[in-house]
Amino acid sequence: MAQVKFYDTVDGSLLRFAVIVAKSNGKWVFCKHIERDTYECPGGHREAGETIDDTAKRELYEETGAIDYAIQPVCIYSVTAPDNFDGKETFGKLYYAQIKSFEGELHSEIEKVELFDELPTNWTYPEIQPLLLKEVENKMGEERHTVTVNNNSYKIIKLLGKGKGGYSYLAESDGKQFVLKQIHHEHCDYYTFGNKIEAERNDYQRLLNAGIRIPKMLDIDIENERIIKEYIKGDTIFDMVKNDVSVEEYLTQVWEMATLAKSSGLNIDYFPTNFVVQNGLLYYIDYECNNYMEKWNFENWGIKYWSRTPEFLEYVSQHS
Numbered sequence: 001m002a003q004v005k006f007y008d009t010v011d012g013s014l015l016r017f018a019v020i021v022a023k024s025n026g027k028w029v030f031c032k033h034i035e036r037d038t039y040e041c042p043g044g045h046r047e048a049g050e051t052i053d054d055t056a057k058r059e060l061y062e063e064t065g066a067i068d069y070a071i072q073p074v075c076i077y078s079v080t081a082p083d084n085f086d087g088k089e090t091f092g093k094l095y096y097a098q099i100k101s102f103e104g105e106l107h108s109e110i111e112k113v114e115l116f117d118e119l120p121t122n123w124t125y126p127e128i129q130p131l132l133l134k135e136v137e138n139k140m141g142e143e144r145h146t147v148t149v150n151n152n153s154y155k156i157i158k159l160l161g162k163g164k165g166g167y168s169y170l171a172e173s174d175g176k177q178f179v180l181k182q183i184h185h186e187h188c189d190y191y192t193f194g195n196k197i198e199a200e201r202n203d204y205q206r207l208l209n210a211g212i213r214i215p216k217m218l219d220i221d222i223e224n225e226r227i228i229k230e231y232i233k234g235d236t237i238f239d240m241v242k243n244d245v246s247v248e249e250y251l252t253q254v255w256e257m258a259t260l261a262k263s264s265g266l267n268i269d270y271f272p273t274n275f276v277v278q279n280g281l282l283y284y285i286d287y288e289c290n291n292y293m294e295k296w297n298f299e300n301w302g303i304k305y306w307s308r309t310p311e312f313l314e315y316v317s318q319h320s
């Protein structure tokens, strides 16, 4: 019987192996050895002069062909078994990787890489690797709810909404609430984007200069394409219209915004998911703006969605 233990840290010189639990496109990534009929996680021995993190990357590449991936350490594991190093406890570092793309050929004793929806039943190391996977799942489960922005961590509370540009979450840090927007790169039929995160930053500045009431931008992480914004707690105009609550009293405020925008040569996105009311004040919460075009201004376009028009109802029926 093998005994498997987990540690947060050990002396680095003890680490002899790296094992990478990997996923690609939501599926588990396993390797089949040329001489065996069983599956194993990518991983292997640390070579002389190598850091353990380099071992992990080298093995991941050699055994799966991963070229575009994100890898992160999870913890240390150890194995103690009578038939393993004379019963001595041996240590390895466990990693989690998300692989975006693979190169065709492999540079190792691995015959092929297979992607699994469900875990395999024929493991090369049945007493060890299923436990490593479980540990990664547990640890990542906790972590899935934590996101960092320029090295500050935020706890994700819930998804507020998804737009054409990103996912906006209600997030918490130091007992305060924020909106964390994660840019996404999903295709959109009716709009083409340049660099989205740079656009958010530039548009934010243009909106500020135009004097439009918007949530403050508190942090921006260009590399991870994340923004921290002030949270405007309240209903969106979209939800009010959908629930048949009149938004008449906010029309004056949106007209004021439209006038300010136009006099700065801008259009904002007048779609009502982009407006939130807090304490009677209307905020434009998206940072998107475009050069002014009559076709997309409030009176010609936006207003159509500020009450239960056929256009509004059509949108609702297509998005629920």
Ligand SMILES: Nc1ncnc2c1ncn2[C@@H]1O[C@H](COP(=O)(O)OP(=O)(O)O)[C@@H](O)[C@H]1O
Pocket (backbone or CB within 6 Å): 160, 161, 162, 163, 164, 165, 166, 167, 168, 179, 181, 215, 229, 230, 231, 232, 233, 234, 236, 273, 274, 276, 285, 286, 287, 288
């Ligand atoms: N600062 C904020 N305060 C409150 N809710 C917000 C805020 N930012 C975004 N949201 C919510 O998230 C949704 C999508 O955000 P938005 O910035 O409009 O994304 P996109 O650029 O993808 O359209 C909004 O409809 C709103 O419900």
Ligand SMILES: [Mg+2]
Pocket (backbone or CB within 6 Å): 163, 164, 269, 273, 274, 286
């Ligand atoms: Mg929006």
